[in-house]
Amino acid sequence: MAVEVADLVIRHIRDVDDETLKGFTCGRDQLDEFLLEDARDYDAHGITSTVVVFVPGRVAPAGYFSLSADSVRLTESEEFELGLPFDAPISYYPAVKLTKLATSFELQSQGLGEAIVELICGLVTEVPFAVRVLTVDAVNQPKVIAFYERVGFVESLADRREKKDQRAPATVLMVRDLYL
């Protein structure tokens, strides 16, 4: 059964106890360990903010995501190539980085990840400051890249150029324009 945005219950990690967090596994040790061992420290130090996701009828977390402020910086020449219909002396586009996204192993391929990304789009446009772009350093695996493409992210060509000498970079920088 597909998970819808309207099904989701979310809480900031500071409002979720450790016992509940222990019920989560996504199948990737690094992401599981981050939630249990690091996410609170990252939050406490202002590095990322983690939100835990639940679905009806399931006490254990269904997923989680972490967000940080980010920016798409422009070179001097790029500032003139933006195509803005007015003069704006900006050196970057305001962005939010999706630093972590994980869904429970038992709930994968049910649309939960897609629903979470939609929810994030709502969250970041709710704040009283501009956010134009979502960014993500996607793990360089076909399934992961395909997921982000499905939810509207495109690969950063600049990132590809910078990594052209790397046979298989660990991550691929992808961006999503919230206005599209």
Place this chain on the structure above:
Amino acid sequence: MMSLAMKPAAFQATPQLGPEASRELLQRLGRVRLTDKRRKELADLAAAARAAFARPLPTAANGR
């Protein structure tokens, strides 16, 4: 609490967008403005996010 300096693995060196973003992306950003339709979609998603924070957590009586 363990210091962040003791957890280098958790940081996982990730690339920055760097000083040079893609020209295609930037030109699209500059030429696209928020439409009423997209503004409404984002407002609906923002309302959904508020509702998601407000709903009660699932309880043990409801499932595992």
